[in-house]
Amino acid sequence: MLYTDEFLEKLRMEGDPIPDRIIEELFENSQVGAVNDLLKKLMHNNQKYPEELPDHIECWLEDTANCPEGVDWERIRKATDLFKEHGIAITFLLSTCSLVYCYAARKGVKVLTFSYRLGQNAYRRIAETGQFVLHVMAPGGLESGGQGIKAIQKVRLMHSAIRHMVRMTGRWDEKENGLPICQEDLLGTLLTFSGVIIKGLRHLGMKVTEKQAEDYLYFWKIVGIMLGVREDIIPKTMKESNQLEEMIKKRHHGPSPEGIQMTRALLEFHAGLIPGQMFDNMIPALIRETVGDQIADWMEVPHSNWQKLMKYKELTGFLLDSDYTGLFGSMVNRLGLALIKRQSLAMTDYEYTPFLIPTELRKVWGIEVKGR
Template identity: 35%
Template sequence: MSYTESSLNSLRLAGDELADATVAALFERGEVGKFNSLMRYVSTAGSPLPDGLPDVAREYLEATGAPPAWVDWGEMEKARLFFADNNVHISTALSFASMPACYVVPHVAKLLSATHGLDYPSKRMAETGQFTVYLMQPGAFEAGSPFIPAAQKVRLLHASIRHHLTRENRWDTGALGTPICQEDMIGGQMFFSLLVLDSLHRLGIHMSTDGAESYYYAWRVVGAMLGVDQDAVPRTLEDARRFLDLYMVRHMGPSPEGAHLTRQLIDLYEEVVPGTFFDPVVSALIRHLVGDTCADWLQVPRSSWDTLVRTVPHLLGALESIEDRSPLGAWALDHIGRLTTSFELSSLTRGRVMHYAIPEQLKKDYDVPGSVPRTKRWMPPAATVF
């Protein structure tokens, strides 16, 4: 698949037709509050839709209530097992690489600051973590699972932000394209898939090519359910590298919003880490995973821990050796991994289930200027030369 400046420019003009039409109708009819109230009771796939739900919302939920017909369930099961084997490492990559990568794209950082939820960074991190855990549970797409309703609500959340920014003339579409456009949604899909795999490689985690490809495939399925046009999405990891490299060269850079959001992220995880002695590990890990240039743009502080963090791959390699040689060791490490992930998520959610809702307004001061076997290790695709 070939990506050019021209083809990506066309993706900047496209949103999500189905979700956008649904949200527009809800606002036009004054039914957003009713929808949000009733949707709190829709938390699992297959559960009856509540009485009183607006017709347009009911039609949307029925149309999006199943995964795409092209899903290969064998690949999805391999992806789930990959996640189960690497859950802590994936959570680390999502928190300390994927989220900062969003912030290093200035117009995305500005857009993220538009919602009240970013006043409470733990809410967004908890929603992201909860969404990923829902995805990788057995039976994620079956009746009783919370994943499909979560995907349906996130898709409407994105559409509502597009609605507010365009209808209130608070977004320069001519200069920036459609807010949360297809290019940015594909970029986000890359941040949560390819960039996670890159980060695992940087941490020294041994992955099979088969496992990496299955994990990437799972996020293609997720992207489809979130309204991302999969005809425009890279099918292979090599094409994904070409897209992501071009996307980042086109857009990445420093911004006050990016630095502010990163500071919030660092403060949040320093609160999660017990005590204060290990606080600098948070910044050091972000810097290690995103690189010095991006870390400097995001104003990630430097410390003596920056050097120590580089030894993490050696430590993880030793732990993997224990896991490979001892069934008991493998059980213990997997159990510790699940407990660590659960602790992190419960710390962020404060033990609550996160609810996704359509924001009825955005921040008033928001503005955008107009300008698997471990003997073989998966290797990231080579960087694109422009």
């Protein structure tokens, strides 16, 4: 796939036509309540879709309830195996470097400031992102009836609803920014779940083979298609993924008040994740190590003494870690485990929804959940 400025600019005016049209009709017909009820129930496999749903959305849910035809299930399983091995670190990287990478996109991040749900509550943002990945990447998550399928449907509908509501405010500069949550921004976000994560794991000293990396990228290509990203624009190889990442960085990354605000909230959320002074300011250092100093400077990520030690991460990892995941890979695992063990809660307006860790992943990662 050859990515050019002209091609990517055209993608800024493209959304997700079918669910966008459905959401628009629901708003016009004052049926938003039915959608809200649906979104609350989508994550429960044992619950049927509400009977009062309009026919067109019920048909859409049925049409999108399976993976695309011809999916390579062996590659899907290989990707979930990698997640079982490194899932704690991946979950943590998604809640740190991947989010900062997204916040550095000056146009895309503006959407977050239009929505309290996405923009002002870092706690819920992190919890919901982590929950989405756990459902999708758990063994069997993408199989028929799997929780990953419903998680994808929910996110896709939310994207269309937010796209519609932001445009209806009359305060969104479409000529300057393109459509809210446009195809280019969806594509860039998809990279933060796939190629950016692979690079992050390797940067921290964790072993990921070329085959594992390509299978992981393939997994997220399938998820991207199901999330409404055009199949023809999704990178097919790590080489293409890296090329696209560089293009998007050149086109959109830079300082912005919105990006700095979001990053500050993220750092405040993570402060004190592990008690004691030893790990103070480690997370800003890890973010700098994975996203690079330029993005970190734009987002005003503070410097810390941990950065000096990270320059010698290969040597210290070799001396201190017998399995050579790397010293900092081990630290990320510890921080990620602390994050997951919080039994994070995805905040809603009036209630708390438990952060659910699939049973098989809890067993693999050695996480006990009270009352189970």
